[in-house]
Amino acid sequence: MISDFNNIFWWWLVIFFLGSLSLPIIVSLFRNFWDRGYIFSKILSLVVITYLTFIYGVFKLLSFSNQTIIFTAILLLIVDVYLLSKASAFQIFKQIISQKYKIFIFEELLFFLILLAWSYVRSFSPDIEGLEKFMDWGFINSALRTTYFPPKDMWFANDYINYYYFGHLIFALLTKLSSIPSYITYNLSIATVAALTFVSGFSISSNLVHLHATSKKIKNYAKSMIIVGLVSALLLTFGGNMHTVYKITKNIIEQQGHLSLSRQAISDAAASYWYPDATRFIGFDPDVNDKTIHEFPLYSFVVADLHGHMNDIPLVLFLVAFLINHFYVIKSSSKSSSPDWKLILPFGFFLSVAYMTNAWDFAVYGLLYGIISLVYYYQNQGFIYSVIKTLISGLLIVLFWYVFSLPFSLHFTPMAEGIRVSDGHSPFYQLAVLYGGFWFMALPLFIRSIFRLFTRKQLASTDIFAFALLLTATLLVIIPELIYIKDIYIYEHRRANTMFKLVYQAFIMYSLVSAYALYRADSFLKRRPLRLAYKILFVFVFSSHMIYPYFAIKSYYGMKDYQGLYGLNFLQQQYPNNLEAINWMNQNISGQPNIIEAVGDSYTTFDQVSVATGLPTIQGWVVHEWLWRGGYDQPAARQADVELFYQAMSSDPKAKDFDPSIFAQALAVLQKYNIKYIFIGSKEYEKYPDINIQNLSEIGAKQVASFGTTYIYQID
Numbered sequence: 041m042i043s044d045f046n047n048i049f050w051w052w053l054v055i056f057f058l059g060s061l062s063l064p065i066i067v068s069l070f071r072n073f074w075d076r077g078y079i080f081s082k083i084l085s086l087v088v089i090t091y092l093t094f095i096y097g098v099f100k101l102l103s104f105s106n107q108t109i110i111f112t113a114i115l116l117l118i119v120d121v122y123l124l125s126k127a128s129a130f131q132i133f134k135q136i137i138s139q140k141y142k143i144f145i146f147e148e149l150l151f152f153l154i155l156l157a158w159s160y161v162r163s164f165s166p167d168i169e170g171l172e173k174f175m176d177w178g179f180i181n182s183a184l185r186t187t188y189f190p191p192k193d194m195w196f197a198n199d200y201i202n203y204y205y206f207g208h209l210i211f212a213l214l215t216k217l218s219s220i221p222s223y224i225t226y227n228l229s230i231a232t233v234a235a236l237t238f239v240s241g242f243s244i245s246s247n248l249v250h251l252h253a254t255s256k257k258i259k260n261y262a263k264s265m266i267i268v269g270l271v272s273a274l275l276l277t278f279g280g281n282m283h284t285v286y287k288i289t290k291n292i293i294e295q296q297g298h299l300s301l302s303r304q305a306i307s308d309a310a311a312s313y314w315y316p317d318a319t320r321f322i323g324f325d326p327d328v329n330d331k332t333i334h335e336f337p338l339y340s341f342v343v344a345d346l347h348g349h350m351n352d353i354p355l356v357l358f359l360v361a362f363l364i365n366h367f368y369v370i371k372s373s374s375k376s377s378s379p380d381w382k383l384i385l386p387f388g389f390f391l392s393v394a395y396m397t398n399a400w401d402f403a404v405y406g407l408l409y410g411i412i413s414l415v416y417y418y419q420n421q422g423f424i425y426s427v428i429k430t431l432i433s434g435l436l437i438v439l440f441w442y443v444f445s446l447p448f449s450l451h452f453t454p455m456a457e458g459i460r461v462s463d464g465h466s467p468f469y470q471l472a473v474l475y476g477g478f479w480f481m482a483l484p485l486f487i488r489s490i491f492r493l494f495t496r497k498q499l500a501s502t503d504i505f506a507f508a509l510l511l512t513a514t515l516l517v518i519i520p521e522l523i524y525i526k527d528i529y530i531y532e533h534r535r536a537n538t539m540f541k542l543v544y545q546a547f548i549m550y551s552l553v554s555a556y557a558l559y560r561a562d563s564f565l566k567r568r569p570l571r572l573a574y575k576i577l578f579v580f581v582f583s584s585h586m587i588y589p590y591f592a593i594k595s596y597y598g599m600k601d602y603q604g605l606y607g608l609n610f611l612q613q614q615y616p617n618n619l620e621a622i623n624w625m626n627q628n629i630s631g632q633p634n635i636i637e638a639v640g641d642s643y644t645t646f647d648q649v650s651v652a653t654g655l656p657t658i659q660g661w662v663v664h665e666w667l668w669r670g671g672y673d674q675p676a677a678r679q680a681d682v683e684l685f686y687q688a689m690s691s692d693p694k695a696k697d698f699d700p701s702i703f704a705q706a707l708a709v710l711q712k713y714n715i716k717y718i719f720i721g722s723k724e725y726e727k728y729p730d731i732n733i734q735n736l737s738e739i740g741a742k743q744v745a746s747f748g749t750t751y752i753y754q755i756d
Contacts, residue, residue: 041602041604043604044159044163044604044605045156047220047224047228047605048155048156048159048228048231048605050218050220051155051214051218051220051225051228051232052151052152052155054214054217054218055082055086055214055232056082056148058082058085058086058089058113058217059081059082059084059085059086060081060085061081061085061113061116061117061120062080062081062082062084062085062088062116063078063081063120064120064123064124064133065081065119065120065123066080066081066084067133067136067140068123069362069365070361070365071369072251072254072365072368072369073243073247073250073251073361073365074143074246074247074250074265075140075143075144075147075243075246075247076136076140076143076144077243077361077365078140078143078144078147078148079147079151079236079239079240079242079243080240080243080358080361082151082236082354083236083240083354083355083357083358084358086210086213086214087210087355087358087390087393088116089109089112089113089116089213090206090209090213091206091389091393092112093108093109093112093213094189094206094209094447094448095447096108096112097186097187097188097189098188098189098190098447098448098450098451099447100188103187103188104183104186104187104188104189104216105216106216106217109213109216109217110217147239147242147243150238150239150242151235151236151239152235154231154234154235154238154239154277155228155231155232155234155235156231157231158230158231158234158235158341159227159228159231159605161593161597161599162227162230162231162344162597162605163227163602163603163604163605164597164598164599164600164601164602164603165596165597165598165603166227166603166604166605166606166607166609167609167610168223168226168227168607168608168610169610169611169645170343170643171343171345171643172345172347172643172664173226173344173345173346174645174647174648174651175345175651175661175664176208176226176345176346176347177222177223177226177346177607177651177652178194178195178650178651178654178660179194179201179203179205179208179212180208180211180212180215180222180225180226180346180654181194181651181652181653182194182201182632182654182656183205183209183212183654184212184215184216184222184654185631185632185653185654185655186632186654187631187632189209190205190448190451191205192632192656193656193665193668194650194651194654194655194656194657194660195647195650195656195657195659195660195665196656196659196660196665196668196669196675196678197634197656197657197658197659197713197714197715198634198656198713198714200451202453202455202668202669203348203668204348204395204396204397204398204399205348206351206393206396206397206448207346207348207350207351207352207355207397207398208346208351210351211225211226211229211232211346211351214232223606223607223608223652224605224606224607226346226607227344227605227607228605229346230341230344230346230350233341233350233351233353233354234277234337234341236353236354236357237273237276237277237337237353237354237357238273238276238277238278239273240354240357240358240361241269241272241273241276241277241357241551241552242269242270242272242273243269243361244357244360244361244364244552245268245269245271245272245273245552245553245555245556246265246266246268246269246272247361248268248364248502248505248506248556249264249265249268249269249502249556249559250265251364251368251501251502252503252559252560253265255500255501255502256500264559267555268555268556268558268559269555271554271555271558271582272551272552272553272554272555272556274586275551275554275555275582275585275586276337276548276551276552277337277338277341278338278586278589279338279551279585279586279588279589280318280336280338280339280585280586280587280589280592281318281336281473281474281475281477281547281588282472282473282474282476282477282581282584282585283317283318283321283473283474284313284318284584284587284588284591285584285587286473287313287317288306288309288310288313289309291308291309291310291312291313292305292306292308292309295309310591313591314595315339315342315588315591315595315596316339318474318588319333319334319335319336319339320332320333320334321334321470321473321474322334322466322467322470322471322474322539323464323466323535329464329531329532330465330532330534331532331533331536332466332520332533332535332536332539332540333536333537333540334539334540334544335349335540335544336547337350337353337544337547337548338588338589338592339592342592342593342596342597343596347398348397348398348399349398349400349401349540349541349544351397352394352397352398352401353548355390355393355394355397355401356394356401356404356405356545356548357548358390359387359390359391359394359405359408360405360408360509360549360552362386362387362390363408363409363412363505364502364505366382366383366387367412367413367416367501367504367505368501368502368505379432379433380433383433383437384433384436384437384440385440387409387437388436388437388438388439388440388441388443388444389440389444391405391406391437391441392440392441392442392443392444392445392448393444395441395448396445398541399454400541400542400545402441404512404516404541404542404545405545406434406437407512407515408508408509408512408549409434409437410430410434411511412504412505412508413426413429413433413434414426414427414430415493415499415504415507415508416501416504417429417430418493419493419496419498419499419504453670455527455528455667455668455670456525456526456527457526457527458525458526459523459524459526460523460524460525460526460534461522461523462520462521462522462523462524462535464534464535466520466521471517474543475517475543475546475550477581477584477585478513478547478550478551478554480577480578480581481554481557481558481578481581481582482506482510482550482553482554482557483557484557484561484564484565484574485503485506485507485510485553485557485560485561485564486510486511486557488503488564489503489504489506489507490507493507503560506553506556506557509549509550509552509553510549510550510553512546512549513545513546513549513550513553514546516542516543516545516546517542517543517546519538519542520535520538520539520542520543523538524537524538524539525537525538527667528666528667528670554582558575558578561574561575608652610645611648611652614645614722615645615648615721615722615723616748617722617747617748617750618649618721618722618723618747618750620747620748620750621649621719621721621745621747621750621751621752622648622649622652624745624747624752625649625653625655625717625752626652626653629653629655629717632654632655632656633655633716633717634655634656634657634658634713634714634715634716634717635649635650635653635655635656635657635715635716635717635718635719636658636682636685636709636710636713636715636717636718636719637649637650637719637721637724638682638686638723638724638726638727638728639658639659639660639662639678639679639682639683640660640661640662640723640727641661641662641663642661642662642663642664643661644661645723646660646661646723646727647660647661647723648723649719649721655717658678658681658709658713658715659675659678659679659681659682662675662676662679681709681712681713682709684705684706684709685706685709686724686727686731687702687728688702688703688705688706688735689706689720689728689731689732689733689735689736690728690729690730690731690732690735691732691735692732693735693738703735703738703739706739707739707740710739710755715755716754716755717744717752717753717754717755718736718741718752718753718754718755719750719751719752719753720733720736720750720751720752720753721749721750721751722749722750725749733751736753739755740755740756741753741754741755742754742755742756
């Protein structure tokens with residue numbers, strides 16, 4: 041446990057150091073935030089340093105190394121020195137530090153505590169195995185081995201990763217800089233996203249209160265500000281939806297014949313609750329042929345797949361904070377038609393990074409920008425001006441998004457096949473179970489905002505932001521009921537990916553606004569009994585959302601067997617010889633030469649060597665590559681080549697029907713893909729039990745290492 045804490049502390053220290061490099065920029069940008077946007081300095085530094093390192097690598101200017109990372113950090117430090125070079129600027133920065141240092145320490149402690157807490161949770165089931173962890177860890181390990189970008193696809197030798205990997209690259213950069221092994225930093229990365237999510241959510245929501253109170257010259261609002269920030273952060277990071285209460289209530293009625301609130305009845309009903317059902321509710325009736333996915337951050341943190349939609353949470357929270365800050369500080373009286381470069385350039389850049397991390401978020405947060413801009417300028421300058429201003433800025437933002445993301449797009453082929461009209465629809469009661477709690481919490485704010493907009497009455501700036509988040513979130517819930525993006529998923533799951541990507545962001549937006557709506561309800565609900573009833577029901581809904589982590593964490597982690605942050609216990613226990621061989625390869629093979637190992641189905645423990653080493657194999661998980669490559673033909677052909685090779689190695693030269701040309705065909709496969717190392721281990725014997733390692737000498741392979749019945753051969 042001490043070594044785990046040392047790794048956590050060192051990892052935190054690296055992030056703290058990098059974050060401090062952006063602090064002068066952030067405190068200047070977020071000058072109206074009560075906390076000066078402190079937490080966003082970490083996000084800005086990680087994004088900017090990773091992006092510049094990526095650009096060096098794409099154009100082969102500098103390799104992906106610690107020297108390059110440090111060089112880029114120094115460039116950021118030089119920017120700081122330039123910004124603070126004027127005596128007045130330095131004095132202002134010094135004054136901010138002296139005034140706000142307690143707040144900075146508070147948010148830093150909050151970040152560290154969440155990082156520590158979720159690392160502790162992960163320590164009860166740290167294995168990088170199951171679901172799609174192989175994929176995510178493989179991306180990181182491939183990036184760690186790469187010299188230049190884009191990284192090679194560890195499951196498609198001689199080609200690049202055709203996926204949204206920028207978030208993985210951020211954690212590869214932190215892994216390289218910290219010198220902590222990736223089988224530990226994988227788990228630290230999950231905890232880092234959780235910590236950034238919590239503190240960023242806290243900052244955004246508390247600042248909505250702060251900005252409103254200061255604009256209205258309200259005093260003694262600090263308590264409300266902290267409560268709102270914490271409630272939103274809890275909903276966002278650790279909250280579920282109303283499905284838990286719905287399902288347990290339904291179980292009680294089915295088991296008891298009526299609704300009973302006795303301890304025994306609740307205990308019996310809760311015993312059968314399965315936490316993934318909250319993300320697999322719509323369309324999972326036996327007679328429905330329209331299965332969907334509707335996840336949220338805590339589910340991601342629990343199952344711990346380091347996917348793009350989770351990696352992008354801190355980035356999109358930065359985008360939300362940036363939009364709130366920008367539209368709050370601009371002069372509403374200005375009717376200038378000239379481009380707003382303070383919005384266009386940075387927002388275009390961050391949209392490009394969001395796209396490279398999780399492509400759907402480009403459209404989602406582009407939509408959020410459009411709604412905020414339209415509503416803001418409509419209220420202050422009228423409808424025509426708002427449309428023109430939003431369109432001009434929007435087109436320029438898209439232009440800069442294109443420019444900033446072009447180095448990524450040059451090596452990326454989109455996987456979507458077009459838009460389809462939805463022929464499946466969600467029952468309203470199911471949508472209400474998933475999002476009705478948020479709808480109730482935000483209803484007074486939403487209704488009042490609609491009323492004031494239609495009657496052309498002034499809305500507070502913070503109410504505009506909250507309304508825009510609510511409207512965008514609701515549209516994201518509605519869109520999959522109208523259209524969906526066609527991909528490789530079968531008809532039964534046709535809406536699944538579209539709904540998943542959109543409502544995930546809707547959950548984030550609803551969470552950010554819900555507690556602010558509670559704060560504003562005192563102004564909207566004039567009658568005391570109505571306010572009291574709303575607050576009681578709010579507490580009930582909030583508590584219902586916060587029941588979910590008990591079931592999810594307990595079910596997945598058990599919280600009884602502490603194992604530490606070492607992510608390869610499953611290899612140690614199930615494939616010890618393979619693990620020794622993998623360790624040998626990581627210690628003795630430099631660069632990124634190609635290997636061959638047995639091909640397996642997705643979600644299995646096949647292709648573990650390429651994943652754990654970052655050395656590309658001919659073909660990895662077939663269905664995943666089918667998705668990434670936009671078709672089955674290439675993965676199928678590669679799978680057949682691997683099959684031919686291992687069948688050749690399993691042949692018996694003494695058999696009567698033996699074909700001597702089979703060895704030449706096997707060698708041709710190795711030459712076709714420029715294979716340097718051949719792996720024979722547990723998974724190869726599982727699929728080809730008759731492998732005869734003597735046959736390897738027939739193709740000129742030389743054994744370079746062996747561990748029990750696991751062998752590594754090199755071929756020139």
